[in-house]
Amino acid sequence: MGFFMRRNSAILKEMTAAHYSVLIIGGGIAGSTAALYLATLGVKVLVIEKQQYPNHKVCGEYVSNEVLPFLSELGIIPQKRNAPQIDTFLMTNRQGKTLNASLPQGGFGISRYAFDEWLYEEASAAGTEYIFETVTSCTFRTSYFEVKTQESSTYHADYVLGAFGKRSNLDQSLNRPFMKQKSPWLGVKMHYEASFPTNQVALHHFDGGYCGLSKTESGSVNLCYLASYDAFKRFGDITAFQQNVLRQNPFLNDFLKEAKPLFEAPITIGQISFEAKEPVVDGILMIGDSAGLIHPLCGNGMAMAIHAAKIAVDIVYEASTDQMSREAVEAQYQSRWTETFQSRLKMGRRLQNALLNETVQKGIFTFGNLFPKAVPYIISKTHGKPIA
Numbered sequence: 001m002g003f004f005m006r007r008n009s010a011i012l013k014e015m016t017a018a019h020y021s022v023l024i025i026g027g028g029i030a031g032s033t034a035a036l037y038l039a040t041l042g043v044k045v046l047v048i049e050k051q052q053y054p055n056h057k058v059c060g061e062y063v064s065n066e067v068l069p070f071l072s073e074l075g076i077i078p079q080k081r082n083a084p085q086i087d088t089f090l091m092t093n094r095q096g097k098t099l100n101a102s103l104p105q106g107g108f109g110i111s112r113y114a115f116d117e118w119l120y121e122e123a124s125a126a127g128t129e130y131i132f133e134t135v136t137s138c139t140f141r142t143s144y145f146e147v148k149t150q151e152s153s154t155y156h157a158d159y160v161l162g163a164f165g166k167r168s169n170l171d172q173s174l175n176r177p178f179m180k181q182k183s184p185w186l187g188v189k190m191h192y193e194a195s196f197p198t199n200q201v202a203l204h205h206f207d208g209g210y211c212g213l214s215k216t217e218s219g220s221v222n223l224c225y226l227a228s229y230d231a232f233k234r235f236g237d238i239t240a241f242q243q244n245v246l247r248q249n250p251f252l253n254d255f256l257k258e259a260k261p262l263f264e265a266p267i268t269i270g271q272i273s274f275e276a277k278e279p280v281v282d283g284i285l286m287i288g289d290s291a292g293l294i295h296p297l298c299g300n301g302m303a304m305a306i307h308a309a310k311i312a313v314d315i316v317y318e319a320s321t322d323q324m325s326r327e328a329v330e331a332q333y334q335s336r337w338t339e340t341f342q343s344r345l346k347m348g349r350r351l352q353n354a355l356l357n358e359t360v361q362k363g364i365f366t367f368g369n370l371f372p373k374a375v376p377y378i379i380s381k382t383h384g385k386p387i388a
């Protein structure tokens with residue numbers, strides 16, 4: 001009798017699960033931008049995010065201006081939060097040789113601590129509902145999606161946007177091929193109190209990786225690097241690695257000598273995968289890193305996440321007004337995502353391989369110093385045109 005009652009109440013709970021037009025899994029940059037945009041269009045949307053705001057995330061925290069017109073339309077104006085405008089680029093090699101360039105579109109510096117929370121606040125104020133739970137499964141049931149969480153809740157939706165980032169438990173449950181491959185990269189981030197040019201983003205190379213430096217809205221300098229496990233495992237811990245490897249670069253040595261750490265310890269992530277991913281999986285439209293991660297040296301992952309959110313929302317919104325079939329929605333998103341991002345992902349891959357090869361890197365520095373217009377040209381190939 002007890003079991004029967006329990007089973008009945010579980011079925012009842014499922015049948016009465018709240019239904020949303022769009023459910024977004026993950027409330028990072030991609031998820032909350034999509035939520036904010038949908039809410040301004042009057043769509044009933046639910047975001048399920050596993051972490052409370054605010055929190056720090058491993059990221060270079062430089063946002064390309066290509067998304068500025070779109071963000072401004074959504075009320076996200078970087079000056080409102082004192083995010084510095086960045087228009088110059090400095091790159092150095094291990095020995096400290098420099099390459100300076102102006103940035104074709106430029107960008108702004110904002111910490112993920114502030115940016116993710118800001119988008120969440122704006123999306124909530126516009127009517128988005130947020131629930132802080134961990135999604136464990138998402139299944140298409142003939143005409144709607146059923147989304148379940150670790151906390152035993154069930155939600156239904158007409159469309160689901162997958163905005164759960166680089167690597168999630170959901171990638172495992174969706175059996176995505178990239179999860180079967182080991183990735184040789186790890187990321188480390190720390191904020192510092194230090195003097196640093198407000199309008200510059202710097203990229204300093206070291207043995208087995210590279211490190212970005214730029215200022216954030218709080219005045220702190222964000223240091224974020226990508227390192228290969230092979231390079232890292234020879235030292236085993238971050239302090240020894242920074243001391244013996246990063247500080248071989250004279251610019252990083254000067255910076256780290258003077259800078260005062262603002263976190264108790266750096267934050268890290270492992271298993272960063274740059275493998276190709278599918279933008280549509282089991283009917284879920286993937287946005288942001290869930291659809292594919294560009295190499296961080298391009299400084300364009302967040303802009304791509306924001307742009308993909310816009311593309312997905314435009315299509316889903318059009319579908320709701322024009323009676324577009326589910327198959328047409330998926331095909332259109334797949335094709336627009338590929339057309340918009342495929343070539344810059346390829347360019348990012350090529351650029352990273354070239355810069356991590358010492359001989360090719362030397363050639364790039366020589367060529368870039370001889371032909372100063374070449375660097376902005378190459379940068380523009382990893383970015384898109386401004387979106388509104």
Ligand SMILES: Cc1cc2nc3c(=O)[nH]c(=O)nc-3n(C[C@H](O)[C@H](O)[C@H](O)COP(=O)(O)OP(=O)(O)OC[C@H]3O[C@@H](n4cnc5c(N)ncnc54)[C@H](O)[C@@H]3O)c2cc1C
Nearest residue numbers: 026028029030050060061062135164165187288289301302
């Ligand atoms: C070292 C490094 C440096 C970088 N530097 C830059 C840079 O300078 N500029 C730039 O533009 N890009 C940069 N990037 C890329 C950028 O960080 C990403 O492209 C960006 O974070 C993508 O946003 P997102 O919303 O897709 O993912 P995220 O911001 O990771 O958001 C995903 C969200 O999903 C949530 N989530 C995951 N699984 C679940 C689940 N099962 N249930 C509920 N919630 C879940 C997570 O908690 C998270 O909040 C860098 C990346 C790395 C690795």
